[in-house]
Amino acid sequence: MIPTEETKGAALKYDRVFNFSAGPGGLPLEVLEEAKEDLLSYKGSGMSVLEMSHRGKAYDGIHMQALADLRSLMDIPDDWGVLFLQGGASMENVLVPMNLKMEGSTPSYVDTGYWGHQSIKHAKKLTDLTVAWSDEANGFTRAPDDDEPEFTGAENYVYYTSNETVDGIDYLRDAEFDSDALIVCDASSNILSRPFDLDKYDVIFAGAQKNQGPAGVATVILSPQALDIAAKQDLPLMFSWDAAHKGHSIHNTPPCFTIYVCGLYYKWLQRQGGIEMIQVVNERKAKLIYDAMDGSEGFYKSKVPKSSRSLMNILFNLPSDELTEKFLEDAKVEKMVTLKGHRSTGGVRASMYNAFPETGAVVLSDFMNAFAERYG
Amino acid sequence: MIPTEETKGAALKYDRVFNFSAGPGGLPLEVLEEAKEDLLSYKGSGMSVLEMSHRGKAYDGIHMQALADLRSLMDIPDDWGVLFLQGGASMENVLVPMNLKMEGSTPSYVDTGYWGHQSIKHAKKLTDLTVAWSDEANGFTRAPDDDEPEFTGAENYVYYTSNETVDGIDYLRDAEFDSDALIVCDASSNILSRPFDLDKYDVIFAGAQKNQGPAGVATVILSPQALDIAAKQDLPLMFSWDAAHKGHSIHNTPPCFTIYVCGLYYKWLQRQGGIEMIQVVNERKAKLIYDAMDGSEGFYKSKVPKSSRSLMNILFNLPSDELTEKFLEDAKVEKMVTLKGHRSTGGVRASMYNAFPETGAVVLSDFMNAFAERYG
Numbered sequence: 001m002i003p004t005e006e007t008k009g010a011a012l013k014y015d016r017v018f019n020f021s022a023g024p025g026g027l028p029l030e031v032l033e034e035a036k037e038d039l040l041s042y043k044g045s046g047m048s049v050l051e052m053s054h055r056g057k058a059y060d061g062i063h064m065q066a067l068a069d070l071r072s073l074m075d076i077p078d079d080w081g082v083l084f085l086q087g088g089a090s091m092e093n094v095l096v097p098m099n100l101k102m103e104g105s106t107p108s109y110v111d112t113g114y115w116g117h118q119s120i121k122h123a124k125k126l127t128d129l130t131v132a133w134s135d136e137a138n139g140f141t142r143a144p145d146d147d148e149p150e151f152t153g154a155e156n157y158v159y160y161t162s163n164e165t166v167d168g169i170d171y172l173r174d175a176e177f178d179s180d181a182l183i184v185c186d187a188s189s190n191i192l193s194r195p196f197d198l199d200k201y202d203v204i205f206a207g208a209q210k211n212q213g214p215a216g217v218a219t220v221i222l223s224p225q226a227l228d229i230a231a232k233q234d235l236p237l238m239f240s241w242d243a244a245h246k247g248h249s250i251h252n253t254p255p256c257f258t259i260y261v262c263g264l265y266y267k268w269l270q271r272q273g274g275i276e277m278i279q280v281v282n283e284r285k286a287k288l289i290y291d292a293m294d295g296s297e298g299f300y301k302s303k304v305p306k307s308s309r310s311l312m313n314i315l316f317n318l319p320s321d322e323l324t325e326k327f328l329e330d331a332k333v334e335k336m337v338t339l340k341g342h343r344s345t346g347g348v349r350a351s352m353y354n355a356f357p358e359t360g361a362v363v364l365s366d367f368m369n370a371f372a373e374r375y376g
Numbered sequence: 377m378i379p380t381e382e383t384k385g386a387a388l389k390y391d392r393v394f395n396f397s398a399g400p401g402g403l404p405l406e407v408l409e410e411a412k413e414d415l416l417s418y419k420g421s422g423m424s425v426l427e428m429s430h431r432g433k434a435y436d437g438i439h440m441q442a443l444a445d446l447r448s449l450m451d452i453p454d455d456w457g458v459l460f461l462q463g464g465a466s467m468e469n470v471l472v473p474m475n476l477k478m479e480g481s482t483p484s485y486v487d488t489g490y491w492g493h494q495s496i497k498h499a500k501k502l503t504d505l506t507v508a509w510s511d512e513a514n515g516f517t518r519a520p521d522d523d524e525p526e527f528t529g530a531e532n533y534v535y536y537t538s539n540e541t542v543d544g545i546d547y548l549r550d551a552e553f554d555s556d557a558l559i560v561c562d563a564s565s566n567i568l569s570r571p572f573d574l575d576k577y578d579v580i581f582a583g584a585q586k587n588q589g590p591a592g593v594a595t596v597i598l599s600p601q602a603l604d605i606a607a608k609q610d611l612p613l614m615f616s617w618d619a620a621h622k623g624h625s626i627h628n629t630p631p632c633f634t635i636y637v638c639g640l641y642y643k644w645l646q647r648q649g650g651i652e653m654i655q656v657v658n659e660r661k662a663k664l665i666y667d668a669m670d671g672s673e674g675f676y677k678s679k680v681p682k683s684s685r686s687l688m689n690i691l692f693n694l695p696s697d698e699l700t701e702k703f704l705e706d707a708k709v710e711k712m713v714t715l716k717g718h719r720s721t722g723g724v725r726a727s728m729y730n731a732f733p734e735t736g737a738v739v740l741s742d743f744m745n746a747f748a749e750r751y752g
Contacts, residue, residue, distance in 0.1 A: 012422075014416045014417050015417055015420070015422055016416065016417055016422045016423060017421075017422030017423060019422070019423050019427060021427070021428070021429040021432070022429070023429070023629065024426075024428060024429060024430065024629065024632060025427060026423065026427045027424065027426055027427045029416075032415060032416050032424050032426065032427075033416070035415060035426070036412055036415040036416060039408060039411060039412040039415065040390045040392065040405075040408050040409070040412060041390050041391055041392055044391070045393075046388075046391055046392045046393030046395070046711065046713070047392060047393060047395050047402065047713075048403065048408050050400075050403055050408065050411070050590040050637060051395060051397070051400055051401060051402045051403045051408075051590065051731075052397070052400060053397040053398070053399070053400060053714055054400065054591065056397070056714065086462035086463045086464070086467070086592065086631075087462045087463055087467075087614055087628075088462070088628055088629050090613060090614050090628045090629075091462070091463075091614045093614075094612045094613075094614050094615070122612055122613060122614075125610070125611070125612040126612065207629060209629060214426040214427065214631075214632070214633050215430065215629045215630065215631055215632050215633070216462065216592045216593075216630075216631030216632070216633070216634055217592075217631075234501070235501070236470045236498055236501040236502065237466060237470075237498060238463055238466050238467045238469075238470050238498075239470070252463075252464055252466045253399065253400065253464050253466075253583065253585060253591045254591065254592075255462075255590075255591055255592030255593075255631060256400060256590070256591050256592070257590050257591070257592070257633070257634070258592055258631065258633070258634065261426060337422065337423075338429055338432065355427075
């Protein structure tokens with residue numbers, strides 16, 4: 001794909017920019033156009049989805065369709081649960097130990113980066129736990145092989161983070177750990193970016209604001225076993241997966257508009273050909289950037305080995321802080337924004353979720369080549 | 377005010393309806409128009425607020441301005457806390473006992489209706505408590521006088537609901553209970569509809585979706601004393617008012633777009649002349665409906681005495697279920713929707729929050745008079 005002024009112009013319609021934000025991330029332009037079209041009156045209802053009763057027919061249709069489309073995109077069986085909950089992935093980090101509590105068992109966590117580490121901190125407020133594997137001593141560079149984590153055998157669940165947003169580390173596979181416990185996965189930054197084989201999971205949760213919609217809702221996918229255990233807990237309504245499941249996530253006023261935009265996103269994903277097709281595009285986008293890195297003769301460096309390279313969050317460092325600053329400034333002139341690395345890592349981070357246009361990856365790759373040639 | 381076809385037409389621009397929903401409720405048309413205008417690219421940023429990083433300058437400006445405008449509208453002193461949290465008022469019902477826990481103290485609750493009753497159920501999962509006053513035996517008809525609730529004297533806090541959305545019951549004042557404990561108020565359905573004298577409160581919380589914005593965020597207002605007690609708790613990040621306060625509610629990814637729309641709503645309230653002026657309009661709107669009830673010679677009946685009549689949620693019953701059905705159907709023809717009472721009460725409920733246009737109240741009042749004349 002060659003980035004002509006024409007293709008670039010189409011991607012930047014309405015004076016938009018290439019938004020490399022790690023989250024909330026960019027949305028498909030078609031989704032925004034559709035939301036805009038119906039913002040004052042949704043499909044003849046005479047009201048905006050922003051002001052719609054969650055108990056009315058119009059919203060009920062939106063809500064149930066979004067749930068159904070997420071099920072269909074991820075091939076989620078009927079006896080599994082799919083929830084929309086508020087509070088993002090951080091709230092789920094707290095709800096996981098509450099909803100999966102089992103007398104005499106404690107969980108094991110795999111510590112692969114910033115968010116895996118945070119989840120351990122959150123969970124420790126509520127449960128004893130074991131860290132089955134950690135790469136902290138190396139400053140977090142990779143995901144473990146399946147046989148590396150050491151489990152106690154007394155776990156109620158095993159917890160891991162399928163893609164580390166801050167560190168650019170991905171398992172690039174459905175992990176198959178040597179454990180009979182429930183498998184819990186924070187997939188916030190790579191859900192829907194590739195197929196997930198549900199046989200390998202019991203709980204998959206994800207904040208919507210990276211690969212499926214705006215900030216303000218998290219999706220929680222639960223196996224029948226996880227549902228059974230959650231149903232045995234005696235929790236306040238707002239902490240209970242069971243209550244949310246039985247109430248179709250309308251057990252309380254849901255964030256209606258946020259879920260509506262997720263629903264538009266799911267329809268957009270379907271129009272792209274579903275998850276298998278979006279994976280192909282995601283791989284193409286990431287390859288452009290990694291090729292520019294690998295071809296730069298060490299000008300762009302990453303701590304992440306090829307076996308753990310995230311397709312969603314690509315991190316690299318330049319030879320100096322001055323060059324990093326210059327890179328970020330010049331990129332901005334080319335309409336490429338939010339490329340700055342997380343405060344804990346520094347450097348550059350290019351996040352390219354499902355909605356990120358392929359043209360943007362071409363433009364960044366070309367820009368990287370030219371910048372390395374000039375300053376390398 | 378006479379409802380001409382012209383005034384009615386202006387209120388119903390874009391084929392909109394009169395939305396009497398109890399929540400999520402209607403938004404000001406100007407707010408929706410502004411959100412629509414900027415939906416593809418917010419003020420030259422090249423991106424929608426729906427896809428904006430919560431750590432970026434553009435969103436930071438939106439967020440801090442919304443907090444500042446809410447402070448200004450409600451005259452909230454600098455040493456008080458103002459939070460935006462996910463999970464609605466129901467989540468706060470759970471966080472209240474967690475954040476205000478004090479060794480050796482238990483709270484007292486005032487039980488005035490559906491939501492007060494729910495809050496007791498939620499809180500009981502987390503704390504012992506006393507019901508200081510309840511009108512349950514009478515089917516919930518009124519708010520108590522200040523001296524009616526009986527307190528233990530050993531409370532960490534006293535909890536009440538300033539307006540019962542489902543039952544149409546309002547204190548119509550800042551309650552002044554005979555208690556030195558912290559005063560906690562669920563003001564979900566009347567916050568910003570009239571001035572609140574903050575000297576009489578320590579915690580005021582409210583889901584946004586009635587009087588200040590879309591569903592998906594709750595505002596929590598905390599006195600210095602409440603902040604102090606919350607700071608002493610050892611809670612997971614997502615349950616902690618202290619963490620939210622110190623992090624300006626960006627301690628975690630906030631529901632950015634929802635808060636942005638609340639911010640537009642606050643600006644709109646300022647343009648209306650602030651809370652004092654909106655109160656005058658709210659009183660005028662409610663009077664139109666109550667006058668139609670009182671003038672109907674018993675055709676429209678309410679269980680609520682005048683001293684507790686809500687300005688936000690007006691409930692009435694017709695002589696028969698058939699007439700209620702007919703009323704709701706005919707109203708729909710006149711573009712008046714979501715007038716059906718809550719499943720627990722039946723009858724008719726007209727919710728008219730801040731954003732509900734005065735013309736709509738005139739149209740409903742005229743309709744009520746004509747309907748009573750025809751079928752009474």
